[in-house]
Amino acid sequence: MNKTAYTSSxxxxxxxxxxxxxxxxxxxxxxxxxxxxxxxxxxxxxxxILNTLQHLGLVQRKLETKQYSxxxxxxxxxxxASEILSYKEITGPYLKQIATLTRSTTIxxxxxxxxxxxxxxxxxxxxxxxxxxxxxxxxxxFGAHGKVILSFLPEQExxxxxxxxxxxxxGLPQNFDKERFRKEVExxxxxxxxxxxxxxxxxxxxxxxxxxGEGRGLVGSLFVVGLxxxxxxxxxxxxxxxxxxxxxxxxxxxxxxxxFMRKE
Numbered sequence: 001m002n003k004t005a006y007t008s009s010x011x012x013x014x015x016x017x018x019x020x021x022x023x024x025x026x027x028x029x030x031x032x033x034x035x036x037x038x039x040x041x042x043x044x045x046x047x048x049i050l051n052t053l054q055h056l057g058l059v060q061r062k063l064e065t066k067q068y069s070x071x072x073x074x075x076x077x078x079x080x081a082s083e084i085l086s087y088k089e090i091t092g093p094y095l096k097q098i099a100t101l102t103r104s105t106t107i108x109x110x111x112x113x114x115x116x117x118x119x120x121x122x123x124x125x126x127x128x129x130x131x132x133x134x135x136x137x138x139x140x141x142f143g144a145h146g147k148v149i150l151s152f153l154p155e156q157e158x159x160x161x162x163x164x165x166x167x168x169x170x171g172l173p174q175n176f177d178k179e180r181f182r183k184e185v186e187x188x189x190x191x192x193x194x195x196x197x198x199x200x201x202x203x204x205x206x207x208x209x210x211x212x213g214e215g216r217g218l219v220g221s222l223f224v225v226g227l228x229x230x231x232x233x234x235x236x237x238x239x240x241x242x243x244x245x246x247x248x249x250x251x252x253x254x255x256x257x258x259x260f261m262r263k264e
Contacts, residue, residue, distance in 0.1 A: 119134065
């Protein structure tokens with residue numbers, strides 16, 4: 001007996017995307033019959049998919065005409081996609097510069113609470129590479145980037161996040177030391193970067209600086225992960241901080257808090 005070939009695609013998802021792309025073409029609105037005819041999807045199945053898409057705001061239906069059109073959620077998704085492309089274009093040269101300097105994996109992560117999403121990265125050493133894929137997400141309470149992001153948030157916001165998530169700033173949640181973190185916050189604010197030395201792997205260290213966007217909003221972090229020695233932290237940290245400040249300025253940050261820090 002012949003076995004059906006395995007495929008990683010999900011028919012219902014593929015059909016939903018085909019419907020959205022169909023509605024994105026020249027016609028501003030379409031009836032169920034028109035959608036079914038153009039996509040080749042059976043009317044009953046197309047109706048069920050449209051109901052789901054409507055519930056999520058990806059399509060909308062006019063009661064008077066029973067016609068469908070693209071929904072408001074796509075405006076949000078389009079804006080987020082545009083922002084990410086803009087971030088990658090702006091941060092790209094800085095990531096390459098820092099990756100070359102440190103011979104380490106250099107990453108720009110975007111905050112989307114409760115996570116930090118990797119949206120751009122650059123490898124600095126062909127002999128050492130971390131398996132960090134674009135789109136990978138980390139808790140905001142994780143490692144060097146977590147320390148620096150939390151440090152530059154208002155205290156009330158910082159405490160809210162710490163109380164609502166498991167904290168991986170010092171490894172496993174049970175290892176979190178509040179007094180140690182208080183001192184790390186002071187150091188992050190003074191130096192403009194946070195550090196993790198071998199917490200998650202004895203030979204792997206990390207340095208992170210905050211990235212600000214339009215106004216003074218904290219939008220993400222520039223961070224480096226690699227095999228560099230602890231003795232290089234201050235030298236690399238100041239370069240990463242300076243690059244983060246330049247990126248923040250390019251993103252329209254106004255009155256960057258890091259401008260008030262005393263440079264080492």
